[in-house]
Amino acid sequence: MRDTQEIEKSGNKVIYSEKVVVSFNKKKFRFSDWFAEKAIKAVAFLSIAIVILIFVFVFREAFPIFRMDKSESASGELLVQESYAGDEALNEPVKTTDNQVDNSNKVQATVVKPSSTLFSKTWMPVSDNPRYGLWPLFLGTLKVTVIALLFAAPVSILAAIYTAMFAKPRVREVIKPVIELLAGFPSVVIGFFALMVLATVFQDIFGYASRLNAFVGGIAMGLAAIPIIYTLTEDALTAVPKTYTEASLGIGASRRQTAFYVVLPAAVPGIFAAVVLGTGRIFGETMIALMATGNAAMISMNPFESVRTLSATIGAEMAEVVFGDTHYSVLFLIGSLLFIFTFALNALAEFYFKNMVIRRYQSKK
Amino acid sequence: MLYMNNIKVKVNNLTLHYGINPALKNIDMEIPEKMVTALIGPSGCGKTTFLRTLNRMNDLIDNIKIEGEVIVDGLNIYNKDIDVVNLRKRVGMIFQKSNPFAKSVYDNVAFGPRINGISQRSKLDEIVEYSLKQAAIWDEVKGRLHNSALSLSGGQQQRLCIARTLAVNPDIILMDEPASALDPISTAKIEELIHELKQQYTIIIVTHNMQQAARTSDFTAFFYLGELVEFNRTEIIFENPAKKQTEDYVSGRFG
Amino acid sequence: MDRKIKDKIVESLTGISVLLIIFIIVSILAITIVGGWPNLNWAFLSEFPKDGMTKGGIFPAIVGTAVMTLIMAVAAVPFGVITAIYLAEYASESSILAKTIRFAVKTLAVVPSIIFGLFGLGFFIGFIGKNIDLILNGGELKWGQPNILWASLTMALLTLPVVIVSVEEAIRTIPKDMREASLALGATKWQTIKKVVIPGSVSGILTGTILAVSRGAGEVAPILFTGAAYFLSDLPHKLSDQFMSLGYHIYIMSTQSSNVDATLPIQFATTLVLLLLTFSLNGIAVTLRYRIRKRAR
Numbered sequence: 001m002r003d004t005q006e007i008e009k010s011g012n013k014v015i016y017s018e019k020v021v022v023s024f025n026k027k028k029f030r031f032s033d034w035f036a037e038k039a040i041k042a043v044a045f046l047s048i049a050i051v052i053l054i055f056v057f058v059f060r061e062a063f064p065i066f067r068m069d070k071s072e073s074a075s076g077e078l079l080v081q082e083s084y085a086g087d088e089a090l091n092e093p094v095k096t097t098d099n100q101v102d103n104s105n106k107v108q109a110t111v112v113k114p115s116s117t118l119f120s121k122t123w124m125p126v127s128d129n130p131r132y133g134l135w136p137l138f139l140g141t142l143k144v145t146v147i148a149l150l151f152a153a154p155v156s157i158l159a160a161i162y163t164a165m166f167a168k169p170r171v172r173e174v175i176k177p178v179i180e181l182l183a184g185f186p187s188v189v190i191g192f193f194a195l196m197v198l199a200t201v202f203q204d205i206f207g208y209a210s211r212l213n214a215f216v217g218g219i220a221m222g223l224a225a226i227p228i229i230y231t232l233t234e235d236a237l238t239a240v241p242k243t244y245t246e247a248s249l250g251i252g253a254s255r256r257q258t259a260f261y262v263v264l265p266a267a268v269p270g271i272f273a274a275v276v277l278g279t280g281r282i283f284g285e286t287m288i289a290l291m292a293t294g295n296a297a298m299i300s301m302n303p304f305e306s307v308r309t310l311s312a313t314i315g316a317e318m319a320e321v322v323f324g325d326t327h328y329s330v331l332f333l334i335g336s337l338l339f340i341f342t343f344a345l346n347a348l349a350e351f352y353f354k355n356m357v358i359r360r361y362q363s364k365k
Numbered sequence: 366m367l368y369m370n371n372i373k374v375k376v377n378n379l380t381l382h383y384g385i386n387p388a389l390k391n392i393d394m395e396i397p398e399k400m401v402t403a404l405i406g407p408s409g410c411g412k413t414t415f416l417r418t419l420n421r422m423n424d425l426i427d428n429i430k431i432e433g434e435v436i437v438d439g440l441n442i443y444n445k446d447i448d449v450v451n452l453r454k455r456v457g458m459i460f461q462k463s464n465p466f467a468k469s470v471y472d473n474v475a476f477g478p479r480i481n482g483i484s485q486r487s488k489l490d491e492i493v494e495y496s497l498k499q500a501a502i503w504d505e506v507k508g509r510l511h512n513s514a515l516s517l518s519g520g521q522q523q524r525l526c527i528a529r530t531l532a533v534n535p536d537i538i539l540m541d542e543p544a545s546a547l548d549p550i551s552t553a554k555i556e557e558l559i560h561e562l563k564q565q566y567t568i569i570i571v572t573h574n575m576q577q578a579a580r581t582s583d584f585t586a587f588f589y590l591g592e593l594v595e596f597n598r599t600e601i602i603f604e605n606p607a608k609k610q611t612e613d614y615v616s617g618r619f620g
Numbered sequence: 621m622d623r624k625i626k627d628k629i630v631e632s633l634t635g636i637s638v639l640l641i642i643f644i645i646v647s648i649l650a651i652t653i654v655g656g657w658p659n660l661n662w663a664f665l666s667e668f669p670k671d672g673m674t675k676g677g678i679f680p681a682i683v684g685t686a687v688m689t690l691i692m693a694v695a696a697v698p699f700g701v702i703t704a705i706y707l708a709e710y711a712s713e714s715s716i717l718a719k720t721i722r723f724a725v726k727t728l729a730v731v732p733s734i735i736f737g738l739f740g741l742g743f744f745i746g747f748i749g750k751n752i753d754l755i756l757n758g759g760e761l762k763w764g765q766p767n768i769l770w771a772s773l774t775m776a777l778l779t780l781p782v783v784i785v786s787v788e789e790a791i792r793t794i795p796k797d798m799r800e801a802s803l804a805l806g807a808t809k810w811q812t813i814k815k816v817v818i819p820g821s822v823s824g825i826l827t828g829t830i831l832a833v834s835r836g837a838g839e840v841a842p843i844l845f846t847g848a849a850y851f852l853s854d855l856p857h858k859l860s861d862q863f864m865s866l867g868y869h870i871y872i873m874s875t876q877s878s879n880v881d882a883t884l885p886i887q888f889a890t891t892l893v894l895l896l897l898t899f900s901l902n903g904i905a906v907t908l909r910y911r912i913r914k915r916a917r
Contacts (some may be wrong), residue, residue: 022806024451025440036810037710043699044706044721047784050777051724054731054739061742155637162634175638177906182645184902185895186838188867192874192891193648226641256627284732286841287867291875311734311841318738319845323746335738339731346730422804427712454806464797467820476815477805526801533805 055339062333065118065132065326118330123297123308125317125327132330136297140214140307141283144293147218147303148225148282153275155222156229163230164237165245165259176234183227191291194220199292208304210294215303217293221285225278232277236270237263273349280345284338286311310334373398373537373567374419379433381414381423388414392433392593394586401559401568403582403599405575407619410588412571416539419569420456421449437537454481457535461542463522465514465529470497470506473514473525477533492532500528501558520551527558538562540570544577556581575615579603587611652895655888664889673851673873674882678890683855684768684863685897688843689836691772691859692779697829699776700783707784708791709813729781733841740774740846741766762860769859771847778842779832786831790824790912791817827908834901838894840867866894 120133163175199216206215240263248258264271289295294306295316308316314331321328374396381389389411396402404412417423418435421442434441442452454477465473474493483489493510497503502524506517514525523543530538540559544552559568559581572578578585578599585602587594587610595602595611606612613619667677703721711718750764757763794817802812840848848868856863870890877883 022451022454024442024448024455025444025446027446027448028451030450030808030810033808033810036813040702040706040710041717043702044711045717046699047703047728047780048720048724050780051727053743054735054777057739057743057747058735155640158634158637159641162631162638166631166634167638175642178645179638179641181899182641184834184898185648186840186867186898188838188840188870189648189652189891189895192870192887193651195874196887197647197651223644230641254623254627256630257623260630280730284734286732286734287871291871311732314734314738315841315844318741332738332742335735339735342730342732343727346726350726420804422800425800425803450806450808452806453804458804460797460801460804462797464795464801466798466801466816476802476807480805480807480811480815529801530805 058332058339059336062329062336064324065329065333118333121299123313125330126320130326132326134310134334136299137308137310137313137334139299140293140297141309141311143214143303143307144218144221144289144309145279145282147215148222149275149279151219152222152225152229152278156226156274156278157233157271160230160233160237161259161264164234165263166255179230180227182223183231185224187224187285187287188291190220190223191288194223194288194292206304210296210304210306212292212294212306213304214293214307217289217307217309218303220288220292221282224285224288225282228281229274229278232274233267233271236267236274239270240266269352273353276345276349276352280342280349283345284311284342285309286315290315310338314338370397370399372396373437374569375434375436377434377436379415379418379431379435381411381418381432382430383426384428388591389418390591394593394596396567396569397584398567399563399565400583401563401570401581402584402586403578404569404571404586404588405573405578405614406588406594407614408573409590411591412586412588413541415588416458416541416569416571419537419539420453420458422458424449454533455535456537456539457530457533459523459526459530459538459540459543462546463519463526465517465522465525467513467515469511470514470517470525471510474529474532477529481533496528496532497525499531499562500524501554501561502528518551520547520554523547523551523555524558527555531562535566537567537569540568542571542573545573552577575603575617587614589614649895652888652892655885656890656892659885659889660892665893668853669886672879673877673886674879678864678866678869678886678893680852680855681864681866681869681890682893684848685837685866687856688768688772688775688847688863688865689833691768692775692836693829693833695773696776696780696783696832697825700780700828700832701787701825703780704784704787704791705813705817708788709809709817725781725784728777729785733778733839734844736774736778737842737844737846739777740770740842744770744773745846766845766847766849766862767860768847768856768863771843771863774842774846775836775839778839779835782832782835783828786828786909787821787824789909790821790827793824793912793915794820823908823912827905827912830901830905830908834898834905837901838867838898840865840871843868866890866897870894 117131118134120131121135122131122133123136124131124133159179163172163179167175194216195212198220199211202216202219203211244262244266245258248262249255253262289309289312293309293312295308295312296306297308297313298305311334314334317327318331321331372395374394376392376394376396379389379392380387392415404416406412414423418431419437419442423429423431431443433443435443437452437456440447466476468476471493474496475489478489478492483492494503494507497506502521505521506525509516514522517525523546527538527543544555547555556577559570562568563583570578570582582599584597585599586596587602587606587608589610595606595608597607601607602611603615606615664677665682666679668679670676703725707718707721711721745764745766748763749770752763753759753761798816798820799812802816803809807815843865847862848865849862850864850869850872852862852864854861870887873883873887873890
């Protein structure tokens with residue numbers, strides 16, 4: 001090879017005549033490597049510290065509510081006979097102008113331990129005798145979630161079935177990204193849309209009194225949940241081994257029969273996980289609730305009444321609390337509950353999703 | 366006979382276990398300096414595993430247990446106090462599938478020198494040019510040193526990987542089936558390259574292509590099921606092997 | 621015959637569901653565009669609001685959103701990249717530390733956004749801020765109140781999982797043999813990471829950052845009481861200033877403005893701006909991610 005010899009001739013072998021023999025007989029301590037590893041580990045560890053910090057802090061700020069009972073009830077005395085009792089008063093619809101709670105009904109009531117009011121049916125934190133009944137908030141959240149799921153789950157699942165089982169590949173390539181686009185809408189935009197458009201449309205169709213209510217909020221929340229349920233269901237359906245589908249079609253079943261009697265049952269754990277995750281999203285959704293549900297903490301089974309959800313309560317009232325007072329602690333208590341709920345829902349979904357993966361691999365014998 | 370050159374690598378009773386499975390059993394071997402030693406044998410016989418023990422690349426795999434010694438230039442590389450990083454600067458490796466970095470041709474070859482602390486542009490230029498020339502690819506890439514290495518053909522990429530290894534100036538070059546993924550012309554170029562390189566480097570090459578082993582190597586080791594069946598000069602292995610197993614393999618009766 | 625009819629009905633039902641969803645998406649877009657496009661002009665984007673928010677532009681909201689997401693990215697991206705490097709390069713999958721970190725990341729990803737706001741208020745403002753004031757200013761209130769710094773940090777916590785997941789995915793697409801090549805040349809682990817892995821993951825880092833910024837621009841709950849404001853006469857100049865934000869602006873204006881008719885066009889236009897911003901960011905990120913996945917093949 002002429003090239004090499006030419007180098008030798010022109011004396012360019014200088015580099016290699018000063019060949020330094022690298023010895024490997026003693027382990028060298030390399031500071032940058034050691035430092036990099038330690039630093040990277042430390043930073044990664046911080047992520048755990050953050051989660052624990054958030055968890056501990058939120059729960060800690062909720063705790064004082066039980067301590068406050070002692071300081072407040074010490075000065076408590078029976079003042080006026082309680083007239084804002086539980087059920088009868090609440091059967092009258094509380095008049096609300098959009099998003100503003102009407103407090104004109106408040107009357108004085110007996111001073112009670114704040115923590116015992118947690119189980120009462122009144123949420124009236126801003127009054128002479130504040131009551132922190134969580135039931136209206138729970139119920140509001142439940143109503144909205146149920147409505148949202150009743151709307152979003154069937155629509156998303158059916159749409160996913162179409163995409164995974166009936167659509168031609170070209171069509172599928174278009175549908176999937178378009179629907180996933182919905183996930184890109186910030187929830188404040190969906191809330192805006194619900195407030196401006198949906199509320200009016202539904203009121204025209206159904207003709208009820210409260211323009212913003214559980215129904216409007218629920219449908220809007222459903223919109224936010226659709227991309228999650230859709231995407232995960234579609235994943236679950238396509239994860240079912242193609243051999244199932246081929247076998248079924250091979251014996252003459254139609255695509256519909258294959259989809260519903262063969263693929264769908266196999267994908268049930270994944271679909272369940274999808275719905276559970278969608279539920280978790282709805283539970284924690286704040287902006288849509290603030291903008292479209294009417295924000296009235298009341299107990300009613302009517303879906304067309306205004307409601308207040310747990311997260312909206314935090315969002316609406318956090319700005320007006322004093323650090324450390326009872327109201328503050330209760331809001332943190334609500335936050336803790338939300339944390340627990342969404343965490344539990346997520347764990348549930350993971351459990352089912354993991355099982356689905358294991359089952360799928362096992363069945364591939 | 367065997368001892369015309371110095372012994373570069375001496376392997377003593379090397380045994381390697383993947384978990385509970387023995388992949389290499391009691392290997393004893395003396396690899397001569399500045400010659401080409403080929404490792405042949407059917408798939409799964411342990412030749413690649415053996416190759417990787419010579420630069421401790423097996424350390425990257427979990428659950429591996431190694432017993433015995435691998436002595437390079439008088440030092441057992443499996444001693445506790447060995448600096449593995451420096452070892453790999455002395456024992457380079459070319460992989461089966463060429464794996465250039467997603468960088469320019471120049472930066473690929475300059476990678477080794479740079480991590481060794483050479484940053485002066487003129488020096489790097491020299492080393493890059495020399496290495497590419499040694500790898501017989503200089504003429505083909507000298508006009509596109511700053512193009513991405515991935516834009517080269519398969520054969521060129523492999524020669525680039527060889528240049529990259531040469532730039533670190535190792536003593537020993539391990540080659541794991543370097544031409545198996547290449548077309549015949551590129552293969553021929555690489556075989557020619559190996560012939561040139563052995564003047565300066567000790568080369569140990571794994572190959573499943575017996576004709577290649579016969580063409581390029583001075584010594585051949587025949588592995589079967591994790592054991593070293595026979596090791597001798599290539600001519601002897603192919604024309605007059607001592608063991609029947611060896612004869613069966615090289616004459617194509619199995620493999 | 622009977623079965624074929626059933627087939628058709630069911631297929632149509634599922635197809636209608638798809639159409640329904642697409643219809644809703646298109647409607648939201650269409651209504652926003654129709655309502656907002658007429659107002660979208662350079663003046664709108666570059667002017668301050670006037671006349672009690674009924675006229676003028678949303679310039680401060682755009683700037684506020686931009687600055688906030690910038691600070692957020694500066695806080696979240698390095699942290700996320702380093703954590704992703706740990707998970708992909710240093711952690712052995714069975715180690716307790718690795719499993720706990722993955723669990724922590726997953727938990728962060730599903731915590732409702734309002735909880736972050738709660739944490740930001742109680743911890744950053746009520747604890748850290750207050751104590752800074754005690755130590756530095758003798759109790760005078762400066763850091764113990766909502767401002768752009770606390771809001772950005774709160775948002776950084778929210779978007780951290782997004783960055784970690786994107787970067788880790790990109791790191792894992794770098795083939796093993798490139799790492800082996802580097803090690804076989806005598807590079808140390810850190811040298812390999814610094815010179816081979818990180819340069820190869822730049823597109824993943826970009827994707828993660830863009831997704832985080834998009835999320836940060838759209839989420840309102842975390843900044844409700846950690847720093848966003850509605851009536852500000854000036855742009856934020858220091859970290860202790862409050863700021864206006866597109867999402868917050870839409871929220872307040874649509875729920876609490878006194879003159880709905882006058883502000884309605886502005887609401888639509890602001891929503892349109894936010895949507896355009898979010899969608900273009902998401903679009904870029906998705907394209908990048910597609911390219912990363914293609915490279916992996």
